[in-house]
Amino acid sequence: MPTGLPDIRNTRFFPNLFGLPHDHYFDEREGSYYSVTKDARTRKFNVRPSRHWCFLAEIVEYVSWGVRPMFKAKDSTGIIFLVAFHFDVTRLFEKVLQKGLVGRTICVMYACFHAFMDGQIGVKLEEPKNVKILPLSIEALVMASKTFRGDHGNSEHCAYCRRPATQRCSSCSTILYCSKLCQVQAWEGHKKECTAMSQMKEWNHFDWERYDVHRGFQSIV
Numbered sequence: 482m483p484t485g486l487p488d489i490r491n492t493r494f495f496p497n498l499f500g501l502p503h504d505h506y507f508d509e510r511e512g513s514y515y516s517v518t519k520d521a522r523t524r525k526f527n528v529r530p531s532r533h534w535c536f537l538a539e540i541v542e543y544v545s546w547g548v549r550p551m552f553k554a555k556d557s558t559g560i561i562f563l564v565a566f567h568f569d570v571t572r573l574f575e576k577v578l579q580k581g582l583v584g585r586t587i588c589v590m591y592a593c594f595h596a597f598m599d600g601q602i603g604v605k606l607e608e609p610k611n612v613k614i615l616p617l618s619i620e621a622l623v624m625a626s627k628t629f630r631g632d633h634g635n636s637e638h639c640a641y642c643r644r645p646a647t648q649r650c651s652s653c654s655t656i657l658y659c660s661k662l663c664q665v666q667a668w669e670g671h672k673k674e675c676t677a678m679s680q681m682k683e684w685n686h687f688d689w690e691r692y693d694v695h696r697g698f699q700s701i702v
């Protein structure tokens with residue numbers, strides 16, 4: 482299956498914390514993320530992403546500290562760091578926080594490495610449109626992406642009863658069912674990966690190597 486969605490283990494598009502560009506100074510990493518142009522008229526420099534990237538951070542703990550909601554999170558290498566929300570998440574938290582965010586993965590488009598004032602490191606979330614919380618661990622996300630990309634071969638079988646199937650899940654377009662009944666039976670088990678696969682379907686629609694427009698998210702959850 483030809484796909485625009487890169488392998489989510491590919492650190493060019495899904496970098497680890499230490500692979501992210503820094504938000505305060507420029508080093509050699511930045512060249513791989515941004516293009517700098519000079520406006521001939523104003524002579525000002527213009528910095529914009531040269532491609533797309535998404536940082537994946539799995540929430541491991543809620544940090545009750547300060548005025549902003551913060552979480553300890555880990556990337557796919559297992560390093561633990563801070564994720565700080567700098568926008569109003571009151572509504573999000575009513576809906577989501579009680580259910581618990583631990584074990585879920587935060588996706589951050591165009592994320593930058595941040596050094597906090599108290600010496601901790603992590604990412605600062607400032608633009609709600611760049612943030613999405615998926616109901617899966619990073620490991621489960623990798624599994625879902627393999628299925629989505631057809632890395633296990635494209636299954637022609639019902640995801641529930643394994644009989645030959647032709648009907649596709651209308652949300653993610655990935656999983657097959659032989660009947661409405663099987664779709665209903667399988668939904669409880671498929672629900673979370675379906676949310677992740679639906680996101681992958683969106684990620685699959687553009688060229689990650691080319692920054693044409695800002696690629697954010699429709700909603701945070």
Ligand SMILES: [Zn+2]
Pocket residue numbers: 639640641642643644646658659660663
């Ligand atoms: Zn079936």
Ligand SMILES: [Zn+2]
Pocket residue numbers: 650651652653654655656671674675676678
């Ligand atoms: Zn689905």
